[in-house]
Amino acid sequence: MTSQYLDLSLEIRGEQNEVAVIRLTRGAKRNALSDGLILAIRDTFQNLPDTVRAAVIDGEGEHFCAGLDLSELKERDAGQGMLHSRLWHSALECVQHGPVPVIAVLHGAVVGGGLELASAAHIRVADESTFYALPEGSRGIFVGGGGSVRIPKLIGASRMMDMMLTGRVYNAQDGEKLGFAQYLVPAGQAFEKAMELATRVAQNAPLTNYSLMHALPRIAEQSADHGFFTEALMSAIAQSAPEAKERVRAFLEGRAGKVQKS
Numbered sequence: 001m002t003s004q005y006l007d008l009s010l011e012i013r014g015e016q017n018e019v020a021v022i023r024l025t026r027g028a029k030r031n032a033l034s035d036g037l038i039l040a041i042r043d044t045f046q047n048l049p050d051t052v053r054a055a056v057i058d059g060e061g062e063h064f065c066a067g068l069d070l071s072e073l074k075e076r077d078a079g080q081g082m083l084h085s086r087l088w089h090s091a092l093e094c095v096q097h098g099p100v101p102v103i104a105v106l107h108g109a110v111v112g113g114g115l116e117l118a119s120a121a122h123i124r125v126a127d128e129s130t131f132y133a134l135p136e137g138s139r140g141i142f143v144g145g146g147g148s149v150r151i152p153k154l155i156g157a158s159r160m161m162d163m164m165l166t167g168r169v170y171n172a173q174d175g176e177k178l179g180f181a182q183y184l185v186p187a188g189q190a191f192e193k194a195m196e197l198a199t200r201v202a203q204n205a206p207l208t209n210y211s212l213m214h215a216l217p218r219i220a221e222q223s224a225d226h227g228f229f230t231e232a233l234m235s236a237i238a239q240s241a242p243e244a245k246e247r248v249r250a251f252l253e254g255r256a257g258k259v260q261k262s
């Protein structure tokens with residue numbers, strides 16, 4: 001199944017239609033995020049078919065995403081700017097706290113709002129052409145798509161501060177070491193790797209994936225005492241699911257795979 005929004009395509013893949021491939025299709029503008037494209041991202045993640053268990057987000061052409069569509073910025077006053085930022089927040093919330101884990105395919109420019117979008121994904125696979133920057137500093141603006149909350153969690157506030165103050169650009173190798181991406185692959189191979197990971201992620205019990213996406217980041221924000229308590233609740237709910245019981249039984253009866261040395 002495929003469907004087409006403005007500057008975005010959705011394709012459902014896999015034997016059980018379990019992987020959604022969402023692609024920004026505005027390559028001529030380096031996938032710059034117009035209001036229409038942000039709305040398409042929000043609506044797509046809100047309305048994924050029930051069969052979908054994992055999603056891959058990719059960008060057409062040589063660059064993942066050039067960030068905010070700067071051509072739409074010039075007419076906004078302060079009130080509209082606030083609402084615009086809140087629109088981004090709601091759209092990227094649908095990516096981060098939507099129904100399924102999201103794997104971002106990074107290549108070329110991952111800059112400004114493009115980095116904010118990538119930061120809302122759960123796994124980032126970068127290829128060697130990737131570079132990361134926050135040019136907001138030099139454009140006289142600030143991040144507005146949740147970057148000040150999500151990016152310090154990946155690389156720390158001091159590195160984000162440096163990127164914005166000095167215009168520092170990180171290449172793919174350094175970006176992976178810092179924590180922007182969990183995987184680094186040769187140029188042109190990020191989509192294939194992301195599909196391999198999505199297929200694997202889609203095999204997990206849905207409740208386990210949901211627990212990871214929704215509980216783990218919240219526990220990280222809690223005090224240790226509250227975190228232990230939330231963990232115990234989540235653990236009890238996950239293990240009580242019939243699917244968890246069956247998976248454990250399958251291992252004990254020799255029907256499930258062992259953990260293999262990498």
Ligand code: 1HE
Nearest residue numbers: 028029030032066067068069070071109112113135144145
């Ligand atoms: C754009 C945008 C854009 C390209 N808004 N139109 N983001 C930035 O400050 C990054 C700005 N973009 C760039 O630095 C470069 O375009 C790239 C490094 C990403 C790619 O370079 P290149 O040589 O491959 O492409 P190009 O020739 O610069 O761009 C091709 C076209 O895309 C060109 O339009 P054309 O009509 O002349 O063909 C560009 O104007 C257009 N284009 N990027 C609008 N961003 C929620 S707040 C988030 C705040 C931010 O994201 S600020 C950071 C914005």
